[in-house]
Amino acid sequence: MGIRMDEYDSLSIRANIHVHSGAPMKTIKKRVEDELAAGNIRSNRECPYHPSHFKGQNCTFCYCPFYPCEDERNGHYIRGTKIGDIWSCEDCLFIHRDRTVEYALPRILEKGIAPGDHEGMMEVFRESMDACWKRGKAVMVVGATSDAGKSMTVAALGRILLRRGYLCAPFKSQNMSLNSRVTAKGEEIAMVQMLQAQAMGLTIPNYHMNPILLKPKGNTVSQVVVEGKPFGDYDVPSYYNDFVPGPGREIVRRNIDFLKDHYDFILMEGAGSPAEINIYDKDIANMRAAEIADADCILVVNVEWGGSFAYAIGTVELMPPEDRKRIKGIILNNVRGDPSRMKDGADELSKRCGIPVIGIIPHAEVELPQEDSEAFRGVKERGNGALRIAVIKLPRIANFTDLDPLYTEDTTVVFADCPSDVLTADAVIIPGTKNTIDDYEWLIATGIADAIKCVRGKIPILGICGGYQMMGAELLDPKGIEGREKGCYEGLGLFNDVAYWDKYDKRVIRDRAELIDGGGEVEGYEIHMGLSVVKEKPLFRITSHGRTDETEGSVREDEMLYGTYLHGVLDKPAFRKKFLSLIKPRGEKPVAKTESVDYDEVVDHNLDLLADAFESGLDMDAFLSIMGVKE
Amino acid sequence: MKSLLFLGTSSGAGKTTLDAAFCRYLARSGKKVAPFKGSNLSLNSYVTLGGEEIGMGQAFQAWACGIEPTGDMNPVLLKPAGSGRMQIILRGKPHMDIVRDQPWDRDAVMEKACESYDRLMEQYDAVICEGSGSPAELNLMSTDMANVGLMKARRVNSILVGDIERGGVFAAIYGTWLLIPDDLKPLMKGFVINRFRGDASILGSGIERIEKLTGMRCYGIVPYETLKFPEEDSLSQTGGNIGSGDLHEEFVRNLDTLIDNAIAAGVDFEGIAKLLEE
Numbered sequence: 001m002g003i004r005m006d007e008y009d010s011l012s013i014r015a016n017i018h019v020h021s022g023a024p025m026k027t028i029k030k031r032v033e034d035e036l037a038a039g040n041i042r043s044n045r046e047c048p049y050h051p052s053h054f055k056g057q058n059c060t061f062c063y064c065p066f067y068p069c070e071d072e073r074n075g076h077y078i079r080g081t082k083i084g085d086i087w088s089c090e091d092c093l094f095i096h097r098d099r100t101v102e103y104a105l106p107r108i109l110e111k112g113i114a115p116g117d118h119e120g121m122m123e124v125f126r127e128s129m130d131a132c133w134k135r136g137k138a139v140m141v142v143g144a145t146s147d148a149g150k151s152m153t154v155a156a157l158g159r160i161l162l163r164r165g166y167l168c169a170p171f172k173s174q175n176m177s178l179n180s181r182v183t184a185k186g187e188e189i190a191m192v193q194m195l196q197a198q199a200m201g202l203t204i205p206n207y208h209m210n211p212i213l214l215k216p217k218g219n220t221v222s223q224v225v226v227e228g229k230p231f232g233d234y235d236v237p238s239y240y241n242d243f244v245p246g247p248g249r250e251i252v253r254r255n256i257d258f259l260k261d262h263y264d265f266i267l268m269e270g271a272g273s274p275a276e277i278n279i280y281d282k283d284i285a286n287m288r289a290a291e292i293a294d295a296d297c298i299l300v301v302n303v304e305w306g307g308s309f310a311y312a313i314g315t316v317e318l319m320p321p322e323d324r325k326r327i328k329g330i331i332l333n334n335v336r337g338d339p340s341r342m343k344d345g346a347d348e349l350s351k352r353c354g355i356p357v358i359g360i361i362p363h364a365e366v367e368l369p370q371e372d373s374e375a376f377r378g379v380k381e382r383g384n385g386a387l388r389i390a391v392i393k394l395p396r397i398a399n400f401t402d403l404d405p406l407y408t409e410d411t412t413v414v415f416a417d418c419p420s421d422v423l424t425a426d427a428v429i430i431p432g433t434k435n436t437i438d439d440y441e442w443l444i445a446t447g448i449a450d451a452i453k454c455v456r457g458k459i460p461i462l463g464i465c466g467g468y469q470m471m472g473a474e475l476l477d478p479k480g481i482e483g484r485e486k487g488c489y490e491g492l493g494l495f496n497d498v499a500y501w502d503k504y505d506k507r508v509i510r511d512r513a514e515l516i517d518g519g520g521e522v523e524g525y526e527i528h529m530g531l532s533v534v535k536e537k538p539l540f541r542i543t544s545h546g547r548t549d550e551t552e553g554s555v556r557e558d559e560m561l562y563g564t565y566l567h568g569v570l571d572k573p574a575f576r577k578k579f580l581s582l583i584k585p586r587g588e589k590p591v592a593k594t595e596s597v598d599y600d601e602v603v604d605h606n607l608d609l610l611a612d613a614f615e616s617g618l619d620m621d622a623f624l625s626i627m628g629v630k631e
Numbered sequence: 632m633k634s635l636l637f638l639g640t641s642s643g644a645g646k647t648t649l650d651a652a653f654c655r656y657l658a659r660s661g662k663k664v665a666p667f668k669g670s671n672l673s674l675n676s677y678v679t680l681g682g683e684e685i686g687m688g689q690a691f692q693a694w695a696c697g698i699e700p701t702g703d704m705n706p707v708l709l710k711p712a713g714s715g716r717m718q719i720i721l722r723g724k725p726h727m728d729i730v731r732d733q734p735w736d737r738d739a740v741m742e743k744a745c746e747s748y749d750r751l752m753e754q755y756d757a758v759i760c761e762g763s764g765s766p767a768e769l770n771l772m773s774t775d776m777a778n779v780g781l782m783k784a785r786r787v788n789s790i791l792v793g794d795i796e797r798g799g800v801f802a803a804i805y806g807t808w809l810l811i812p813d814d815l816k817p818l819m820k821g822f823v824i825n826r827f828r829g830d831a832s833i834l835g836s837g838i839e840r841i842e843k844l845t846g847m848r849c850y851g852i853v854p855y856e857t858l859k860f861p862e863e864d865s866l867s868q869t870g871g872n873i874g875s876g877d878l879h880e881e882f883v884r885n886l887d888t889l890i891d892n893a894i895a896a897g898v899d900f901e902g903i904a905k906l907l908e909e
Contacts, residue, residue: 145797220829236829273799278837307641307765307807311799314806345770352810 054167055201057096060105064095066125073133073261091206093167093262094133104128136260137628138171138295142270142286142327144311148302149333149361151192152368152610154267158200159611160618161265161627169209169263170196171293173252174271174285176214176222178398178434179369181567182510182525187228189213191401195369196267199607211255212248212284214239217434218396219484226251230506240282248284249292256293265627268295275318287323296328296626298358303342304334309349316353328626329358331618336363339617358622364613366606369401385410387583390425392448392467393417394439398432399527402464405570405599409580419451426583427460428452430467432567436499436530437483440470440491452492460560460582461494465528468553468563472497472532479503482530494561495554496535507531511566513540513552520574524566532565539564571599633907634667634752636789638762638778640803644794645825647688648886649853650761652893655695655886656900657757665755666692669744669777670707670763676720683723684708688761694879695886703747707740707776722747741776745784757907760787767810782815788906790850791822800824801837808845820906821848823898828855831896851898856889 051057068087069075075089094100104124113120141157143150158168175190182188189210197205207228214222217233224231224243234243259266271285274297281288290297299315301308312330319327330349332342339360346357383406391403393415406413414421422428430452433439443449452461463471471494480486481501491499510525516538539553539562553564560582570576624630637653639646650666657664666689677690683702693700702723710718715731721743729735751758766778774780781787791807793800804822811819822841824834831852838849894900 143799144802145799147797236833273802275799275802276837277801277840278834305641305643305797307639307644307767307803309769310640310765310767310806310810311803312806313809314802314804315799317809318802318805342770345768348769 051203053093053096054203055162056165057093058098058101059096060101061095064089064092065104065108065121066095066128069122069125071125071129073129091258091262094129097132097167098165100128100132103131134264136169136263136266138256138260138266138268138290138293139627140268140270140290140293140295140297140326142274142290142297142299142315144273144275144299144301144308144315146272148300150269150300151196153298153300153331153333153614154269155196155199155368155607156611156614157623158196158267159607160615160623161267162199162201163611166264166629168200168265168267169202169259170200170205170269171208171256171259171266172210172269172271172285173255173289174212174214174248175210176216176271178215178396179401180213180215180225180399180527182508182527183207183228184510185228186508186510188225188506188508188527189228191369191399192269195603195607196269198604199611200267208255208258211251215398215434216396218438223434227255228508230504240279244282244284249288252284252289253292256289260293266293266295268293270297273315274299274323275315277318287319287326290323290326295326297326298329298331298626299327299355300331300333302334303332304336304363308332309345312349313353316355327355329356329622331359331361332357333359333361334363335360335617356619356622358626359614359618361614361617364610366609366613367404367407368603368606368610369404380415382413382415383407383411385412387411387580388414388424388426389429390414390416390422390427391429391431392422392443392452394431394433394466395442396434396439398434399465399567400431402431402567402570403429405576405602408597408599408602409576411580416448417446419447422448422451422455425455425459427579428455428462430461430463430470432465432467432528434466435482436466436469437475437477437487437489439466440475440489443470443492449492452494456494456561457559460579461562462579463494463563464569465526465565465567468565469499469528469530469532471495471554471561471563472499473535474498476500477530494559495556495563497554497563498533498535499530500533501530505529507565510544511540511542511552512544513542513566515539515574515578516541516551516555517557519578520572522566522569522572522575524564524568524571526565527567528565536563540566573598632786632788632909633756634748634758634760634785634787635903635906636760636762636778636781636787638766638789638791638807640765640791640793640800640807642764644792645853646761646792647692648889649792649823649825650759651688651692651695652886652889653900653903654692654759655883656890657759657904658695658697659890660904663756664696665698665751665758666696666704666761667748667751667758668705668761668763669741669748669781670709671705671777672709672711672763674710676708676710679723681723684720684725685723691882692759692761695883703750706744706747737774737776741780741784744776745781748781748785762789765807767807769810772810772812779812779815782818786818788820788909789818790820790903790906791847793822793824794826795824796826796855801841804841804847805844808847819845819847821850821903823850824852826855827852848902850903851893852896853889853893853898854896856892 074092074094078086078088107124141150141153154170161168170193172193177190179191180188181191181194183206184204187207189207190213193210194205211227213225216222221233221235224234274286301312316324316327339362342360350356389411391413416422470492472491473493473496475489475491477483477487481504506529508527512523514521534554536554538551539555542550542552555562637646637650654664654666668689671686673686675687676684677687678684679700685705686708689705690700706722708720712718718728719726763777793804808819
């Protein structure tokens with residue numbers, strides 16, 4: 001993602017939030033007139049802020065000539081601030097669409113609207129809205145099972161539509177995942193919606209795309225994150241009986257409405273199966289969300305395990321008629337071997353349930369971040385490179401996509417669940433967890449804690465977030481905020497740092513930082529309950545705007561010990577390279593690759609490959625007709 | 632009908648294990664019981680004392696019955712050999728190699744398979760059969776041997792195993808039943824839900840609806856087990872090989888644990904056994 005988030009923040013304030021009247025308005029008008037006079041139209045790719053909203057945005061109007069348009073489809077007033085009411089349109093993309101610029105620009109020029117003639121501008125604005133603004137259409141991808149490939153289908157369809165010039169937003173009303181990311185404004189949403197937004201060319205995803213995030217804490221209790229902020233802890237019955245009928249539906253409605261105002265298409269994703277008839281009316285992740293959004297649906301079935309025709313017809317037939325008629329197409333996903341062998345079965349299925357099969361998608365061998373840790377259940381190792389990296393398989397492992405960049409290197413990642421995995425490794429990574437205390441107890445009980453102490457100083461060790469907390473001297477949870485019970489524990493003692501939990505509070509922030517001893521930059525985000533008293537040399541210096549005095553993490557170079565709260569610390573090559581280069585070659589083992597890539601670029605390339613696989617198996621006419629467009 | 636067929640809503644639904652558990656349950660109650668799988672697609676094979684090659688799953692099921700495996704228990708074994716080639720093992724001996732789309736005399740092979748089934752029916756009090764993959768593959772149903780093939784040929788009563796772990800289990804069970812040819816639907820006697828975690832009472836309304844829609848009876852909800860069982864088919868991801876020690880004994884001990892836990896969770900093995908007396 002090309003733009004620095006801190007820069008974006010200041011940009012968004014400059015470009016999109018201005019005091020209702022007075023001096024700043026004149027400046028904007030002047031700026032627009034200067035740009036127009038200089039002929040600066042279309043995307044200004046040299047601009048350090050480009051693209052500030054989405055790939056291919058039109059930057060003719062860097063500043064909106066219609067500000068403040070006071071049209072609630074585009075923005076809203078923030079009332080009663082110190083400097084008066086402020087019109088905020090920071091989420092508005094209207095002025096950056098080609099069709100808007102192509103319509104409005106000639107009219108502004110023809111009419112020769114004079115500086116300060118807001119009424120004149122508003123006339124053009126109203127005409128432009130009538131001609132160019134259209135409320136977005138929502139289409140939902142539901143799956144016959146978990147792991148049907150819903151998330152990747154949404155990502156692929158989004159990329160396919162992006163290639164055709166459409167602006168899409170992902171949406172999943174309720175996502176249960178321990179894999180979350182932080183938006184530019186410090187809101188927590190599921191990793192997958194961020195990935196889908198990337199597939200759709202969006203550079204600044206927002207919480208509307210995943211307004212409800214459930215983070216399982218164990219014992220059937222989940223932390224419920226609403227619109228990016230912690231809302232409360234719920235167990236299964238209280239979630240379905242209190243939260244869903246209470247605030248749940250309204251949260252879904254307002255966020256869908258928001259996205260419809262700003263995007264051409266909302267590609268929604270269901271959760272699990274939409275035909276769980278025992279909780280059907282309480283399920284706001286599937287057909288109830290489709291109803292709220294008035295969305296047509298596409299059903300995706302993974303054929304890999306067999307039984308796909310039965311899953312498909314059973315899913316459709318168990319729905320009440322009013323929901324069933326929303327299902328406009330079926331995609332048979334993940335077909336290995338010759339897709340044509342599915343053809344006869346697909347035709348028969350279409351005939352039996354009256355819904356066309358619009359795609360038979362070949363299995364795509366594409367490395368993309370995985371949604372939940374269940375994805376590697378039963379998997380012991382990944383990759384077959386020379387460097388064996390033991391990643392401790394904590395029971396509540398979180399944000400394990402931190403590890404994905406390792407797969408671009410000459411590594412074998414071993415999901416370590418016993419001491420010998422650690423003792424035979426070339427490096428150890430202790431990843432993040434939803435529950436540091438409980439997982440630390442597991443670490444001791446399995447003997448892995450002792451194994452880690454054993455390899456201290458011999459091989460590099462990296463702790464991320466919860467793993468970093470465990471590396472310290474003490475874990476203090478006197479109120480029982482993190483653990484099941486109140487308690488204070490001795491940590492691994494690799495650092496002298498102390499982790500503590502003294503209030504129910506979560507630090508959620510994006511960081512940009514550089515290695516304190518030089519060697520390059522990293523980008524990442526922090527999501528943690530609990531804080532650390534750092535008594536070691538810090539690993540990073542924060543370079544985010546306005547936070548230049550801050551440092552982050554801990555390091556003991558002589559013992560090859562590294563600890564950080566930064567998720568995504570391995571994404572940029574700088575730190576990843578440094579960490580892997582510490583591994584001493586054993587015998588014939590080669591050292592780490594010298595050329596490392598930016599993982600973000602790898603992901604973007606792989607999203608293209610995924611979209612290619614879908615395009616090859618999708619009946620494009622049928623798909624586009626479901627989207628309501630003709631080519 | 633002294634035989635019963637365990638069908639699955641997908642590969643890896645737990646047919647092999649539940650079939651073995653039911654075999655063991657019958658053997659524990661003193662029945663002379665044998666396993667049978669009409670045809671098996673697997674590279675994991677076992678050689679019987681008679682030198683016949685059969686699927687590993689049937690070997691383990693035989694041990695669950697307390698008997699020695701024989702070639703009749705898995706008369707057709709299909710071994711993929713890569714690049715579209717497949718070896719057909721018939722009654723334990725290599726029969727022929729075929730390449731993709733090559734026609735072969737399925738009827739003759741099916742007849743041999745039925746002969747094996749008939750022999751077991753003569754020799755034992757009960758024959759517990761296992762299906763293969765899903766019985767509702769619209770593109771394969773006409774050539775199926777282990778699922779609707781056997782149901783058609785020998786009118787065997789069937790129990791459908793649905794895996795709840797990935798979700799969509801009600802859809803899977805109902806959809807499978809819908810796609811079973813109408814003349815065979817009366818043989819679909821019941822279903823079990825496998826690999827459940829949590830409080831089973833939340834499934835109640837869904838189960839009732841499926842029972843009403845299909846006329847099948849729910850014989851229980853099998854709790855999730857992390858027991859180590861042999862994996863028959865390379866697609867299964869439930870993990871685990873049997874550890875050290877006597878393989879057969881450990882396997883049978885694991886089955887005993889599974890049966891005890893399942894009975895404690897309300898799985899009606901006795902009811903399933905009654906189907907053998909119908």
